[in-house]
Amino acid sequence: MKVTMADVAKKAGVSKSTVSQFINNRFEFMAEATKVKIEESIEELGYIPNNMARSLKKKESNTIGIIVANILHTFSNEIIRAIEDVCEEQGVHVFVCNADDDPKKERSYIKMLQAKQVDGLIIFPTVGNEDVYASLRKSNFPIVFLDRKTEGAYYPTIMLDNHKASEIAINQCVKAGKMKIAIVSTSIKRKVVPRIERIEGYKRRMKELNLAYEESWIVATERTKIVEDLDRLWLADERPNAFYAINDLALMELMKFIKKNSLTIPQDVAVIGLDDSPFLEVFTPPITVITQPTFQMGKEAAQLLLKIIQAKDIEDDYEVMRHIPRLLKRESV
Missing domain, CATH: 3.40.50.2300 (Response regulator)
Structure with a gap:
């Protein structure tokens, strides 16, 4: 049978209102011994408060x-x-x-x-x-x-500030002497705001620094198609020498592409991601990232x-x- 508040009160030797006060954390005028009795009774009987009823009453x-x-x-x-x-x-x-x-x-x-x-x-x-x-x-x-x-x-x-994140990423690549920078994103088909803003920030900073880029260097597709698009990009005459992955899922697919093509980081291509993850610190080499104060x-x-x-x-x-x-x-x- 379902255990009620009355059962708890009877076992603890107190009133129902006292049990109610205990459940609602109102201990101002409650003796420590009383609190212990009620707590022990609740545990022994397996009483579960009816939170829905309480929420309706308290709104x-x-x-x-x-x-x-x-x-x-x-x-x-x-x-x-x-x-x-x-x-x-x-x-x-x-x-x-x-x-x-x-x-x-x-x-x-x-x-x-x-x-x-x-x-x-x-x-x-x-x-x-x-x-x-x-x-x-x-x-x-x-x-x-x-x-x-x-x-x-x-x-x-x-x-x-997604535009700022992309600015920091591009600046770091340029500082390392990598001027041909591609960007990798999961799909923007559903108009996901952070992804769109990060791509906007990439385009803006590349333009401000007079850095040329191919449209094919903007890879923004479903996660399962990222490696395929990167493979096509790599077959072109003009290749990037740095990749900026704008979230952790895009970075994972980028790393699959790099491994598949036996590329060396950062000698063949530099890599920078957005959002940190424990595995990135122990990767060989450890991956540079832009972090959010999550x-x-x-x-x-x-x-x-x-x-x-x-x-x-x-x-x-x-x-x-x-x-x-x-x-x-x-x-x-």
Whole structure:
């Protein structure tokens, strides 16, 4: 049979209201011995509080949702960890969902998480759900956007200065004497903002430095086709002598291409990536990267969302908050 709060109260020899106070962390006037009795009774009986009923009564659930665009990225995992760390300190639980850059999937997760009475959401927004965001904003539902901005200014947004990241990457290649620089990205078909901005930054910096590049040197395709496109590029008369991979998945495919063609880094080609990963430091040679302050970004997003939830209001006047990337110099360029 289901264990109730009354069962816990009876076993501990206290009232139901005292057990309720314990469950809701209200210990101001509770003796230590009473706390121990209730805790032991809950453990012995296997009592599980009815969080849904509590959230309906309090009109808050102490839960938030995170909808990431692609959970395969190291960036996403580090952001999630930072958010969870902040929420754990505040006694807030977290649901994590992976949208796979699919607006339909994201829309479904938003509905599901709202049905679960989450207090707010942190979303890596996809392209195609502007109507959903507008509706949520109109209802004053707490949300913080991460990594990507939307067409409309619906919610506070935290992301990287992607143009600056590409500028740093190109500058480092030029400093190493590598002037023929290609860029490698996963697909921009779904108009993923960071990827588009990083390619824009690449083009801009190459133009500013009067560096020529072939259109074929801009490889932006599905992950499974990157090596194929790089093979075609390598057959051309004019080859690059440096590659800039704008995320960790693109970098992995680039490294497959380099291994396949027995190229030496940095003698044959220099390599620079965006986003660090543990294996890059132990690679031979260690790979130079542009890093994002992922833990800081995740922490800020969580703190901001919890602040909005507590205030029960979203300010209309805010800007997109851009974080500055930094170079982590190793031996590949």
